[in-house]
Amino acid sequence: MKKLPLMTYNDKGVERKPTKVFQVNDSTLIAVYKGRLSKYDILIKYRQKLNDDKWSRIRTPKHIHWTVDVLMKMEGYPKLTREFVKFFIDVWEKTKPLKNESQRQELNLKSLLEISSLEIKKFKDLSKRGEYSVRFLILLAKLLMLQEKTNRADAYMFKRVLEQLKKGKDLFRILATATLAKR
Secondary structure, eight states: OOOOOOOOEEETTEEEOOSEEEEEETTEEEEEEEOSSSTTOEEEEEEEBOTTSOBOOOBOOOHHHHHHHHHHHHHHOHHHHHHHHHHHHHHHHHOOOOOSHHHHHTOOHHHHHHTTHHHHHHTGGGGGSSSSOHHHHHHHHHHHHHHHHHHOTTOOHHHHHHHHHHHOOOHHHHHHHHTTOOO
């Protein structure tokens, strides 16, 4: 068994260690750190194994990353991808913000993915297109939604991107929404 890379990174001269590290599969890790935007904020970063069997730098996921991936999946599987987006909208509606430290500490892979095991199976063909697996996208989306709702009670960014993806008619509007750009 190969040793996994560390998820510790340097933030302006300060070493940041994760509070949680989730191994999504053999080639992807997601880490959660204490954030700084609100009292119970979480910061999400990930790493992927590259084609040369080395690991990528630690990356901060952006809305545009998973949006482009979903668009690539939509190209090959339009109907299934639209169902996938509807699933994310439903998850958005059910996501509640973290309200205390114990909730932040209780985050775990099993609880985040357990209720989505049927969806992981249902949407598995989408993993054949794009950069990310369905399992990674579901875990990442749930963490990003949790982060967004914890930091702002009136959060809307993730849902706006999902709504644009659901409409799926205007590529430029979708990308502008995912990058926070005005159209």
